[in-house]
Amino acid sequence: xxxxxxxxxxxxxxGTAYTNLKTSPVIALVGNPNxxxxxxxxxxxxxxxxxxxxxxxxVDKKSGPWPIDAQTEAIVVDxxxxxxxxxxxxxxxxVTDILANPQHPDYPDVAVVVVDASNLRRNLLLFTQIADLGxxxxxxxxxxxxxxxxxxxxxxxxxxxxLGxxxxxxxARTGEGLDQLKKAVVTQLNEPTLPRQLFFDPAEQxxxxxxxxxxxxxxxxxxxxxxxxxxxxGFSFLDQQQRRGLDSIIDRYRFSEPExxxxxxxxxxxxxxxxIADAVVDRRPIDQPTWSQRLDRILLHPVWGYAIFAFILxxxxxxxxxxxxPFMDAIDSGVAWLNGTLKEQLPDGPLTDLLTDGILAGxxxxxxxxxxxxFLFFLIALLEESGYMSRVMxxxxxxxxxxxxxxxxxxxxxxxxxxxxxxxxxxRSIGTRRDRLITILVTxxxxxxxxxxxxxxxxxLVVPRxxxxxxxxxxxxxxxxxxxxxxFSALLSAYVLKLVLRSKERSFFIMELPTFKLPRWNxxxxxxxxxxxxxxxxxxxxxxxxxxVLWVLASYGPGDDMQQAEERVRRQSAGLSTEQLENQVxxxxxEASYAGHFGHFIEPVIKPLGYDWKIGIALLSSFAAREVFVxxxxxxxxxxxxxxxxxxxxxxxxxxxRNPDTGGPMYxxxxxxxxxxxxxxxxxxxxxxxxxxxETRSWKWPAVQLIYMxxxxxxxxxxxxxxxx
Amino acid sequence: MSKRSVADLKIGERAIIRSxxxxxxxxxxxxxxxxxxxEVCIHCKAPLGDPICLNVSGYCLSMRRSEAATILIDN
Numbered sequence: 001x002x003x004x005x006x007x008x009x010x011x012x013x014x015g016t017a018y019t020n021l022k023t024s025p026v027i028a029l030v031g032n033p034n035x036x037x038x039x040x041x042x043x044x045x046x047x048x049x050x051x052x053x054x055x056x057x058x059v060d061k062k063s064g065p066w067p068i069d070a071q072t073e074a075i076v077v078d079x080x081x082x083x084x085x086x087x088x089x090x091x092x093x094x095v096t097d098i099l100a101n102p103q104h105p106d107y108p109d110v111a112v113v114v115v116d117a118s119n120l121r122r123n124l125l126l127f128t129q130i131a132d133l134g135x136x137x138x139x140x141x142x143x144x145x146x147x148x149x150x151x152x153x154x155x156x157x158x159x160x161x162x163l164g165x166x167x168x169x170x171x172a173r174t175g176e177g178l179d180q181l182k183k184a185v186v187t188q189l190n191e192p193t194l195p196r197q198l199f200f201d202p203a204e205q206x207x208x209x210x211x212x213x214x215x216x217x218x219x220x221x222x223x224x225x226x227x228x229x230x231x232x233x234g235f236s237f238l239d240q241q242q243r244r245g246l247d248s249i250i251d252r253y254r255f256s257e258p259e260x261x262x263x264x265x266x267x268x269x270x271x272x273x274x275x276i277a278d279a280v281v282d283r284r285p286i287d288q289p290t291w292s293q294r295l296d297r298i299l300l301h302p303v304w305g306y307a308i309f310a311f312i313l314x315x316x317x318x319x320x321x322x323x324x325x326p327f328m329d330a331i332d333s334g335v336a337w338l339n340g341t342l343k344e345q346l347p348d349g350p351l352t353d354l355l356t357d358g359i360l361a362g363x364x365x366x367x368x369x370x371x372x373x374x375f376l377f378f379l380i381a382l383l384e385e386s387g388y389m390s391r392v393m394x395x396x397x398x399x400x401x402x403x404x405x406x407x408x409x410x411x412x413x414x415x416x417x418x419x420x421x422x423x424x425x426x427x428r429s430i431g432t433r434r435d436r437l438i439t440i441l442v443t444x445x446x447x448x449x450x451x452x453x454x455x456x457x458x459x460x461l462v463v464p465r466x467x468x469x470x471x472x473x474x475x476x477x478x479x480x481x482x483x484x485x486x487x488f489s490a491l492l493s494a495y496v497l498k499l500v501l502r503s504k505e506r507s508f509f510i511m512e513l514p515t516f517k518l519p520r521w522n523x524x525x526x527x528x529x530x531x532x533x534x535x536x537x538x539x540x541x542x543x544x545x546x547x548x549v550l551w552v553l554a555s556y557g558p559g560d561d562m563q564q565a566e567e568r569v570r571r572q573s574a575g576l577s578t579e580q581l582e583n584q585v586x587x588x589x590x591e592a593s594y595a596g597h598f599g600h601f602i603e604p605v606i607k608p609l610g611y612d613w614k615i616g617i618a619l620l621s622s623f624a625a626r627e628v629f630v631x632x633x634x635x636x637x638x639x640x641x642x643x644x645x646x647x648x649x650x651x652x653x654x655x656x657x658r659n660p661d662t663g664g665p666m667y668x669x670x671x672x673x674x675x676x677x678x679x680x681x682x683x684x685x686x687x688x689x690x691x692x693x694x695e696t697r698s699w700k701w702p703a704v705q706l707i708y709m710x711x712x713x714x715x716x717x718x719x720x721x722x723x724x725x
Numbered sequence: 726m727s728k729r730s731v732a733d734l735k736i737g738e739r740a741i742i743r744s745x746x747x748x749x750x751x752x753x754x755x756x757x758x759x760x761x762x763x764e765v766c767i768h769c770k771a772p773l774g775d776p777i778c779l780n781v782s783g784y785c786l787s788m789r790r791s792e793a794a795t796i797l798i799d800n
């Protein structure tokens with residue numbers, strides 16, 4: 001679900017310097033991961049931020065307005081966190097692509113480089129590279145409080161003098177120093193000051209190569225010329241001919257890129273060491289493990305590490321199932337009450353039916369899952385924010401590797417519990433192509449939040465609500481079982497894919513472990529708000545549209561089939577009470593409708609799984625998006641059960657549904673589990689297939705995904721039904 | 726005598742980085758601050774000793790044993 005984030009703003013803009021005429025200068029935020037870039041971004045833009053895509057690629061782009069003076073509103077763009085200008089994954093590529101290409105629509109007028117003062121050495125590596133590219137920069141010195149706690153004093157004035165750029169002290173968490181930052185940015189916009197010389201000038205070592213490249217490609221900046229030479233294969237803005245030209249320059253000068261890159265990094269670090277010796281007073285005691293490290297010894301412990309992780313997962317499922325229940329019940333009964341009231345107040349007729357049975361039934365099906373989605377994203381955001389998620393990657397790497405995955409696959413897999421679309425997008429941080437492809441292919445097997453409505457309703461139908469061990473309830477455990485089934489099938493599929501897809505590429509796992517932090521509650525809040533909003537809007541619109549279409553299909557039939565069916569019932573069953581008669585009529589009419597015809601058409605295929613034509617309609621309608629299933633069921637059963645059941649909810653309607661062949665309840669455990677298993681495996685989500693297509697840039701992989709998952713779903717549901725019934 | 730690498734260190738043991746034996750890997754490691762002459766210290770290991778976590782220039786990196794084995798240290 002969560003259909004593709006569309007690029008919401010895309011302005012055609014310039015490649016020239018900022019002039020006072022222009023109303024929207026672009027400010028890019030750049031920095032190492034964990035330097036406080038997103039905190040700063042949230043401080044500057046707050047709730048006005050938008051998520052879109054960078055043009056041409058599917059990397060998440062966050063941008064938002066930042067008023068910098070009375071007439072001017074700048075657009076702040078948050079670039080992905082990187083350690084250097086040499087990218088190691090697709091996500092990081094975008095940073096280099098923008099900063100090396102002044103024609104790029106997101107090329108900044110000023111780049112604000114956010115720097116972690118407690119980790120100045122490595123943060124300055126990236127800073128000096130960006131400054132050398134010729135972008136006007138402002139250095140935002142963040143986390144001075146952390147540095148101070150570690151007995152480091154950073155002198156901002158000396159730093160500014162040594163680097164030749166404006167340096168501003170900020171605290172991105174509290175918002176201190178933002179006024180000074182604004183002033184520095186405005187000054188850089190009006191009269192850009194660039195350092196007098198490059199921090200690292202490649203022409204000192206390979207002067208002729210640089211001069212040649214500058215001449216051939218009309219470049220003014222030595223370091224940019226070097227980037228053309230080293231990175232031209234990755235630069236999307238160069239064409240084939242330009243790339244060949246650069247290849248021949250490399251050959252002509254017998255230039256070795258990796259060697260030069262290594263010596264560049266070492267030279268930069270040497271010069272940075274000089275700067276730091278001048279600007280930083282470091283009185284760090286040498287042998288003192290921080291509390292973060294002590295915590296790591298427990299969280300990465302062979303026994304406690306896994307036990308804690310398992311406990312946290314269990315907690316998440318309890319939260320989703322048990323703690324969200326009261327909120328869901330409240331919404332459920334609210335919608336039912338509204339539906340009943342509307343039916344009483346409004347005159348009878350097709351419009352009222354459309355409003356209540358069609359639209360309101362559909363909307364109710366969406367709203368009721370807000371509490372679960374909010375809880376889920378809240379807890380995942382907490383894990384990400386605190387720094388625990390990267391510990392999970394470390395303890396899971398070895399296990400994941402056995403299955404052809406990577407420690408980094410853990411984040412997509414866990415996010416897959418929320419939604420496969422952002423999860424598949426999150427695989428971009430996996431640098432190895434094969435690991436990434438396998439992760440993409442198996443992630444949709446993780447039970448996403450769209451399956452949750454289906455799980456919830458069916459579990460509540462057939463699993464008793466019982467407490468065991470006084471704390472866990474049986475329904476919660478059943479839910480967890482389904483999630484585990486999804487996880488294990490994902491791992492097994494990954495293992496099979498690992499055997500099929502051979503690759504010589506090396507897999508990497510070098511990663512920084514951030515120190516533990518208290519979660520920033522505004523970030524957590526924003527994440528929850530964003531996910532609920534996109535669920536209600538993006539998924540909601542689809543569900544609503546399908547509910548209405550379905551209502552039409554279920555209310556009208558070909559020719560006068562429906563009238564004939566009604567008359568037939570009234571003739572045949574004269575002795576029934578009014579209520580029974582109305583029910584008979586309603587269900588015969590549904591069967592004769594267009595939707596009924598569709599359902600009957602596929603009934604032979606789904607009969608072995610235990611499903612009837614009504615479930616067939618729901619299956620068909622949920623083919624594009626599985627969350628539609630519940631909405632469809634609501635619509636079908638409220639139409640199919642006459643008009644006298646105002647105020648009942650979908651769960652009660654399902655429970656009272658009778659099997660016409662046996663006379664017993666329709667929803668037996670065998671049928672419910674067969675449906676549950678079907679939805680664990682089935683690839684019923686157009687958005688996910690589209691995401692796979694975009695991320696793999698081929699139609700082959702989404703096709704593979706669709707076929708293997710559908711086959712798995714059919715076979716597993718078939719076995720389940722046959723064994724249980 | 727065979728050269729020792731970071732992968733041979735025990736928890737709590739310190740060493741000075743001398744060189745790398747894998748060019749591609751060394752580019753990544755250099756950028757992350759693993760410089761020749763810098764001091765490293767293993768601060769913990771994941772279950773089964775892989776991946777490992779090491780402290781270098783004031784922060785913590787995690788990497789697989791095979792990756793750590795490309796960082797050679799002074800004996």
